[in-house]
Amino acid sequence: MLTFIIVCPLVFLAGFVDAIAGGGGLISLPAYLMTGMPVHFAIGTNKLSSAMGTVVATLKFARSGYLRLGLSIFTVIAAILGSLTGSQLALHVSDFYFRIILAIVLPVTAIYLLTNKKALGAAGFVQTGISNRQMVIATAISFMIGGYDGFYGPGTGTFLILLLTGLDHLPINVAAGTTKVINLTTNITALIVFLFNAKVLLPLGLTAGLFSIVGNYLGASWFKKGGRKVAKPIIIVVLVIFFCKLIVDFFK
Numbered sequence: 001m002l003t004f005i006i007v008c009p010l011v012f013l014a015g016f017v018d019a020i021a022g023g024g025g026l027i028s029l030p031a032y033l034m035t036g037m038p039v040h041f042a043i044g045t046n047k048l049s050s051a052m053g054t055v056v057a058t059l060k061f062a063r064s065g066y067l068r069l070g071l072s073i074f075t076v077i078a079a080i081l082g083s084l085t086g087s088q089l090a091l092h093v094s095d096f097y098f099r100i101i102l103a104i105v106l107p108v109t110a111i112y113l114l115t116n117k118k119a120l121g122a123a124g125f126v127q128t129g130i131s132n133r134q135m136v137i138a139t140a141i142s143f144m145i146g147g148y149d150g151f152y153g154p155g156t157g158t159f160l161i162l163l164l165t166g167l168d169h170l171p172i173n174v175a176a177g178t179t180k181v182i183n184l185t186t187n188i189t190a191l192i193v194f195l196f197n198a199k200v201l202l203p204l205g206l207t208a209g210l211f212s213i214v215g216n217y218l219g220a221s222w223f224k225k226g227g228r229k230v231a232k233p234i235i236i237v238v239l240v241i242f243f244c245k246l247i248v249d250f251f252k
Contacts, residue, residue, distance in 0.1 A: 002035075003035045003037075003204060004204065004207060006031060006034055007028075007032060007035065007204065007208050008207060008208050008211045009211070010027055010030075010031035011027075011028045011049050011053075011208040011209075011215070012212065012215040013215060014026075014031070014212065014215065015028075015053040015212040015214070015216040016215040016218055016219040016222075017215075017238065018054070018057070018157055018215075018216065018219065019053075019060075019180075019217075019218075019219025019223060020220075020222060020223045020234055021157070021158060021234040021235040021238060022155070022157020022159070022161050022183070022235070022238070023154065023155050023156075023157055023158035023235070023242065024050065024053075024157065024215075025046065025050065025156060026154045026155055026241055026242045026245065028046050028049065028208075029043065029046050029153060029154050030245065032046050040090070040091065040194070040197075041199050041200070041201055043153065043190075044194030044195070044197075044199035044200040044201075045199075045201045045204055045205040046153070046205075047153075047187050047190050047194055047200070048191055048202070048205030048208075048209060049205050049208035049209040049211075049212045050187050051184065051187035051188050051191055051209075052206075052209030052210070052212050052213055053209065053212030053213050053215060053216035054180060054187055054212075055184060056216045056217050056220070057180050057217070057219065057220045058177075058181060060216075060217065060220040060224075061176060061177040061180050061220060062177065064173075064224055066173045066176055066178075067177040067178070068130050068177075068178070070130065071130050071134075071135060071138055071174075072181045075139055075141075075178060075182050075185075076142075076181060076182070076185045078139045078140070078142040078143040079142045079143070079145075079146035079182045079186050079189070080146070080185055080186075080189050081143060081146070082142065082143040082144065082145070082147035082148075082186070083146040083147065083150035083185065083190050084189055084193065085147050086148060086149065086151035086190070087150035087189065087190040087193040088150075089150075090150060090152065091193075091197060091199075103243070103246050103247070106242055106243040106246070107239075107243060110240065110243075112166070113162075113235065113239075114236065130174075134168050134170065137167060137168040138168050141167065141168065142160075142182050145159050145160050145163070145182070145186075146185070146186045146189075149183070149186040149187070149190065150186055150189065150190040150193070154242060155238070155242050156186065157179050157180075158235050158238055160178075160179040160182055160183065161176060161179050162235070176223065
């Protein structure tokens, strides 16, 4: 019962944050780890609850017109391949090397956001076509971050939004919709791998998933109202929290 009391409220908060700016795993995965469960069970169970919530956010973003079918198809295929690779590695390899890279990337990203007024794309919701170049870049990003999500996970949504707006120059609404599609794909793909290896606590994951659904629904609604003004400060806060967590883990 104590495990449910610890995990479920934090998973709700994670879903809310994830729908707005990504990075919900920065809250939900530590919540599972705080209960003392083995790390592979924590990652696998987190994939279940996260996938349930992300389904709701993805559907809500799709109804708002933020998805592009052609772009989504290519990124989903790349995300599946990346997530399969990453989740298989996660079962056998330490995540120590990923943490070292992130300890460098996170503060650089935060500084970029603070100093670049055009970060996260144009203000407001802009409807534009997607060029072939943007399609290729988005597919490569999907594979790369899909591998990271299958391997470790926290911060996936944040990295996707930043790369899709900053590197691929997608408008914030299209980037957010594409992020949800990619994130849902990688969550489900990694979840299948962890289920196959019996690393998911189903009663806890399903219960927490209900809290994740509510959090994602409310967060997606807030994103639609606030857009870019809401996303940028939340992403910065998420990056700072993630960086602090990495430093604490290094000392441990």
